[in-house]
Amino acid sequence: MGEVIVVTSGKGGVGKTTTTANVGTGLAMLDKKVVLIDTDIGLRNLDVVMGLENRIVYNLVDVIEGNCRIRNALIKDKRYPNLYLLPSAQTRDKHAVKPEQMKKLAQELKEEFDYILMDCPAGIEQGFHNAIAGADRALVVTTPEVSAVRDADRIIGLLEANEINETYLIVNRLRMDMVKRGDMMSSEDVMEILAIDLIGIVPDDENIVISTNQGEPLAGSDSLAGRAYMNIARRLLGEEIPFLNLSEKNSFFSKLFGKHKKY
Amino acid sequence: MGLADFFRRKGTSSIAKDRLKLVLVSDRAGCSPEIMEQIKNDIIAVISKYIEIDLEGLDIKIAQTESESNNGTVPALFANIPIKDMKASKK
Numbered sequence: 001m002g003e004v005i006v007v008t009s010g011k012g013g014v015g016k017t018t019t020t021a022n023v024g025t026g027l028a029m030l031d032k033k034v035v036l037i038d039t040d041i042g043l044r045n046l047d048v049v050m051g052l053e054n055r056i057v058y059n060l061v062d063v064i065e066g067n068c069r070i071r072n073a074l075i076k077d078k079r080y081p082n083l084y085l086l087p088s089a090q091t092r093d094k095h096a097v098k099p100e101q102m103k104k105l106a107q108e109l110k111e112e113f114d115y116i117l118m119d120c121p122a123g124i125e126q127g128f129h130n131a132i133a134g135a136d137r138a139l140v141v142t143t144p145e146v147s148a149v150r151d152a153d154r155i156i157g158l159l160e161a162n163e164i165n166e167t168y169l170i171v172n173r174l175r176m177d178m179v180k181r182g183d184m185m186s187s188e189d190v191m192e193i194l195a196i197d198l199i200g201i202v203p204d205d206e207n208i209v210i211s212t213n214q215g216e217p218l219a220g221s222d223s224l225a226g227r228a229y230m231n232i233a234r235r236l237l238g239e240e241i242p243f244l245n246l247s248e249k250n251s252f253f254s255k256l257f258g259k260h261k262k263y
Numbered sequence: 264m265g266l267a268d269f270f271r272r273k274g275t276s277s278i279a280k281d282r283l284k285l286v287l288v289s290d291r292a293g294c295s296p297e298i299m300e301q302i303k304n305d306i307i308a309v310i311s312k313y314i315e316i317d318l319e320g321l322d323i324k325i326a327q328t329e330s331e332s333n334n335g336t337v338p339a340l341f342a343n344i345p346i347k348d349m350k351a352s353k354k
Contacts, residue, residue, distance in 0.1 A: 146279050146286075149283055150283060150286060150287065150290065153287050153290060153291070154290065157291065178276075181274060182273065182274015182275070182276050182277065183275050183276055184276050185276045185279055185280055186276070189276065189280050193280065193283055193284065193287065
């Protein structure tokens with residue numbers, strides 16, 4: 001029996017879709033059978049981040065409305081045969097789907113997949129309620145900024161109210177240089193404010209932009225963000241992995257001894 | 264910014280953290296700025312019957328405070344109301 005994980009944030013543009021793509025890819029690399037569902041109806045994004053935009057035939061709304069079977073709508077990933085995408089509909093809106101229908105879909109997918117990752121739209125309206133309907137766990141993505149953290153707090157409250165109690169925090173786009181000079185909240189600061197368990201710290205890494213350009217998630221690649229995402233996937237599986245030592249990246253000694261970085 | 268200022272300069276992350284803590288307290292209490300304004304006006308109306316208060320210096324906010332019964336923190340309404348003149352004492 002699989003597990004449904006919703007990736008949510010409240011605020012837009014903090015990295016939900018990138019996180020879904022990369023954590024999903026990471027889980028698939030760890031030999032789990034994974035399906036990613038883009039629940040942002042009307043604003044389809046996960047397909048381009050995964051590089052699967054040219055293979056879409058049917059979408060989430062088609063499945064919900066019974067226009068096709070689930071398996072006809074699932075798109076197999078380019079690189080990992082145990083990774084699938086269920087794309088969102090581009091021409092419909094969030095009211096085309098109801099939370100109960102999403103819950104039923106999630107139940108059906110649980111029979112076949114180990115992990116079902118729901119990429120949640122921004123906001124706290126129906127799209128949010130659709131995405132969290134069948135969720136067992138939640139990943140709350142935030143950046144170390146006041147607006148994003150405030151929205152994350154709101155989301156955490158709503159998840160609790162909807163009885164999703166296993167909620168983990170991902171601090172995205174952390175810039176260690178700014179944290180060091182005191183101009184960015186650290187992951188500890190954010191954790192202290194939001195008071196939920198931290199499952200990942202993802203550094204601000206230009207490789208993310210490059211990977212999105214190419215439509216190939218970088219989980220597991222030899223980049224800081226790639227390692228960070230892989231670690232999140234491992235932690236979801238219950239492994240105890242220490243957090244990346246991001247501050248070493250720019251230290252005098254690691255510059256001196258280039259290759260001896262410890263992640 | 265002089266050199267001395269540069270070394271004395273405190274990072275902006277602590278400003279962010281303090282602002283967040285404050286805004287989240289009222290967010291979590293589900294108390295909108297409009298309701299806070301109403302509470303403030305009502306308090307002014309009641310107290311003004313007895314005491315002349317300094318409206319400029321008046322400050323009302325919701326903040327976290329240590330709970331007396333259990334170990335957690337609970338929201339509390341803090342009111343800082345400077346008194347200009349005790350009307351009652353004049354009588």
